[in-house]
Amino acid sequence: MRNHLLQLGLILPSLCALAEHPVEFDVQLLAVDTNEGVAVADYDNDGLLDISAGRSWFRNPGKQGIWVGRPVRLIDEHGSFTRSNSEAAYDVNGDGLMDIVASDFFSEPVYWYQNPGNTKLERGELWIPKLFIQTTQKTNENGTLLNFDLYNDGKTEWIANQWNKNAPLLVWHRNENGDFISHTIGQKNGHGIGFGDINNDGREDILVGTGWYERPRGDPYAQAWTYHPDWSRDFSCPMIVRDVNGDGLNDMIWGNPHDYGVFVWLAETHAEGDHAKLQFKEVKLDDSFSQAHAIHMADLDGDGRDELITGKRVRAHDGKDPGSSEEPLIVYYTWDEKFSAIQRHVIAKGCGTGLQIRTADLDKDGDLEIIVAGKDGTQILWNKHK
Secondary structure (H helix, E strand, O other): OOOOOOOOOOOOOHHHHHOOOOOOOHHHHHEOOOOOOOOOOOOOOOOOOOOEEEOOOOOOOOOOOOOOEOOOOOOOOOOOOOOOEEEEOOOOOOOOOOOOEEOOOOOOOOEEEEEHHHHHHHHHOOOOOEEEEEOOOOEEEEEEEEEEOOOOOHHHOOEEEEOOOOOOHHHHEEEEOEEEEEEEOOOOOOOOOOEOOOOOOOOEEEEHHHHHHHEOOOOOOOOOOOOOOOOOOOOOOOEEOOOOOOOOOOOEEOOOOOEEEEEEEEEEEOOOOOOOOOOOOEEEEEEEEOOOOEEEEEOOOOOOOOOEEEEEEEEOOOOOEEEOOOEEEEEEEEOOOOOEEEEEEEEEEEOOOOOOOEOOOOOOOOOOEEEEEEEEEEEEEEOOOO
């Protein structure tokens, strides 16, 4: 029998940090397809956040309006997969209109889709596809627009995680002409990616399925990154780096993408020197569902503390993963400042995730909605917290 929730102490409902929970949500289905990427941005510049998900974007109609899908792009199928596994909103050409950058598992090129502007948006015209970068890889597990500016030039970078453990880890950054050029971080990769200061030296590192790359001092592209093979397994996209128990050491939060389990690795020591190995204590948050392929943290109740959001990816390996036929669900977890009391809250049953989880205040009422796109459709989970 599975241990659904492991606690490091008693669950105390009266704790102030947990007093606002559970937060309730209403589920709204926007469309049904097998696309698994999703992004949120104001695509028509009307001051309201819209949603893009695969073939369509959905204009935010405001209160009491109807969300209607409008064309973005044509996407082929690859077996049971739509060729879309990550999506990001980004004004690529700097014209003041948000474009869409999208990748898929099987294709080397990554394309961006140019926002055609309001007149053509109103007519439902397709967006203009253009080459963004060439990954030279066909094992793309995840594509990420970096938001912590590795190159320290104020420009966005793109990084592609590869499930192939022996694929190089490449990052693309813009040169002085605005062209994206690649830089090799290292020669090892693997399912899962994360960003954060995992060794507590004040510099952002990169985590992959086979270990982690230590960011060097100074220019990160002028010298080698030290690779630490401290683990080897499949991880969620992303893995999240943060101090969960207030001891001053950054920990790692991750989901098992193709089996059961959501975990926290509590850091036990600093890693110092090129050959030092990080030491963790594993805490199992939950093993009641499988395929926690995407995880996300956001403040759902407005108390200034982030909650951990995840759920069951629907038919991740076309139904071949353990637990794949079980009912999908989306959940979130809370804990106190010392990580001594953990609570699990079910957001929705019968609704699963894809490869990305987004949060945004879609109705401008001061709280965050959850937006997912997966093989059971694109869905908004409306936050009812007051």
